[in-house]
């Protein structure tokens with residue numbers, strides 16, 4: 001007879017992640033877009049920890065991640081027909097909907113607003129975690145505020161290290177750019193952030209034009225807020241101009257690294273910016289893509305990465 005009962009239950013990573021969430025901890029988890037820094041959306045202390053670790057102003061609301069589209073009714077008071085259509089067409093997927101929030105949604109999640117951002121991610125590991133947890137997980141991208149979003153677990157380890165209670169490693173993110181955000185809270189839908197679902201696809205589904213409007217608080221024209229920024233300065237140029245711009249910067253004695261149009265493919269953009277930082281770039285010269293399809297989201301992130309730093 002064996003001396004011990006060997007059937008000690010071993011928690012899977014998914015069960016462990018759900019347990020950390022239940023106890024108010026922070027879990028970094030993979031999605032198809034970027035890694036998220038998740039906490040129980042119903043626990044105000046856990047939400048507070050997200051803002052503290054990220055260094056993010058509390059007025060910037062968080063997206064609540066759900067395991068299924070059926071859960072929307074628990075988090076939003078009304079879902080317009082067009083929003084339903086997008087849910088049916090694109091969830092699970094890289095699309096976040098801004099809807100009028102239900103009573104249960106914590107003020108800390110919404111930054112005090114009457115609306116809530118909801119999405120069902122298209123990633124096996126994320127869905128398994130959400131279904132095991134059986135409730136909403138509030139999560140921003142798992143990077144320090146203003147910096148480049150993480151597209152693999154190593155990026156999260158490098159950025160946040162011991163500040164996260166558990167990191168679920170689901171490999172590299174397939175899309176590599178954040179979700180598209182569509183706001184349904186003010187009547188006609190508008191895009192607040194271009195992302196993984198293209199504007200063209202959404203317009204075709206809704207059979208209407210979707211304007212793109214910057215999200216967040218009031219912006220001073222021409223002074224775009226710096227975001228998605230590597231350590232090095234970012235200089236944008238047209239694709240043909242790149243080599244000359246990089247050469248001119250090097251002639252001034254600057255360590256300039258030129259990215260190729262391959263480096264700025266949606267799935268590679270963030271890793272390329274991090275790599276250039278790692279290679280000691282002072283300036284990263286980046287060709288801007290044409291602004292249609294996923295190029296709209298790439299150009300949006302690059303403009304914010306190139307915006308004046310605070």
Ligand code: TXA
Nearest residue numbers: 033034035036061062063098115116117140141178179
């Ligand atoms: O792909 C994504 O969306 C990733 C993954 C982790 O899901 N998440 C992400 O979260 O990019 P974050 O926090 O880095 O960006 C979310 C954006 C912020 O700009 C925030 O202001 C906006 O969504 N947002 C969230 N809730 C909102 C609301 N109620 N009204 C307006 N904007 C909102």
Ligand code: MG
Nearest residue numbers: 140141142149
């Ligand atoms: Mg982010």
